[in-house]
Amino acid sequence: MAERTYRVVVVGMGKRGMHHAAAFAANPRFAVAGVCDIDAARLEAAAAKLGGPRTGTDAAALARELKPDVFCFTTMPTVRYDLVKAGVDCGAKLIAYEKPMALGSAEAHRIMDLVRKHGVKTVVSHQHRYGAHYQKVHQIIASGALGRVHTVYGHATGWMLHMMTHMVDYCRWFNGNCDAEWAMAQAAGRGKMGDAHPSPDHIAGFIHFANGVRGIVETGAGAPDVPEVDYWWRKCRIGAQGTHGFAEVLTGGGWRAVTRDGVQGGEGCMSYDLDMPPYIADMAAWLDDDRAAHPCSGEEAFKGFEIMMAMARSVVDGGQVALPLDGGRNEIEEITKAVPDRPVLLSMPANKKEYPQGIAYFR
Secondary structure, three states, X not given: OOOOOEEEEEEOXXXXXXXXXXXXXXXXXXXXXXXXXXXXXXXXXXXXXOOOOEEEOOHHHHHHHHOOOEEEEOOOOOOOHHHHHHHHHOOOOEEEEOOOOOOOHHHHHHHHHHHHHHOOEEEEOOHHHHOHHHHXXXXXXXXXXXXXXXXXXXXXXXXXXXXXXXXXXXXXXXXXXXXXXXXXXXEEOOOOOOOOOOOOOEEEEEEEEOOOOEEEEEEEOOOOOOOOOOOHHHOEEEEEEEOOEEEEEEOOOEEEEEEOOEEEEEOOOOOHHHHHHHHHHHHHHHHHOOOOOOOOEHHHHHHHHHHHHHHXXXXXXXXXXXXXXXXXXXXXXXXXXXXXXXOOEOOOHHHHOOOOOOEOOOO
């Protein structure tokens, strides 16, 4: 029996939208039926590269007309619930969208309530895990080569709404996707509060997982340098420590591990060309079979998002915040008001470009 081809509508024809649309178009299991953007010139240019699918500037209207199996959108985080609803209303079986999944736990809960009620699958774009260097580190951890894992960690110099859910998602993955029981954090700097991804300049905190493993994550201007990586946005280190050693991945610089078997390492670099095809292929597998849940499923992303929002609440309220969260709030708006109005202290000179209000405090 021939495999079914799934029809896709992609909303948002910027850089990430084109990554998604091109990967769908390259996979024989999918057909890009329509693309949408409010910029008409960008929309037409994208359609020409994708073989001439139907175009529109109204996402909900285009989706209602085409009734796709997959509704994908890659917009700024200010637009989430309304587009998820558009995907539900058009009858899509799967909705794929960019992280972060919302700007606060209230919106995230509304999204999850909606898709659960209608039985719609969701996928959130934490696709870095498909990199060969990420996969190798996960393989080493899962093999037991580190002994008893006691700590998982992740840090990036990019700011929170760009990078924090990536760090949390991969920390959870390296810890067997264990649920968290509480989180606690502190933050500094208001320079990025007016950004399209509004965030404190630096946030750092702790996660206590149900299996006793401790998570340590931070993003922003005060995060440690990853000197082995030149490209600023890929200065990310995520890993695990155990009783017999450690293993970690550098988003832009390969992987390394020390276990009882010795010192190991290898190459690897985050690449949309390499990471997107398997990310898209797993959507087809999940549409084919409900048992083949996507590694980046919305249910797992929601758990990571709640951890990030627990950290934001900790900044606002002080102290530890229990998980899962009790009710919904607009944490991003709250943290914007709570962070002290004084310059962030930079961890390295290279951060000055992205955090111009920061102080280069080096001895």
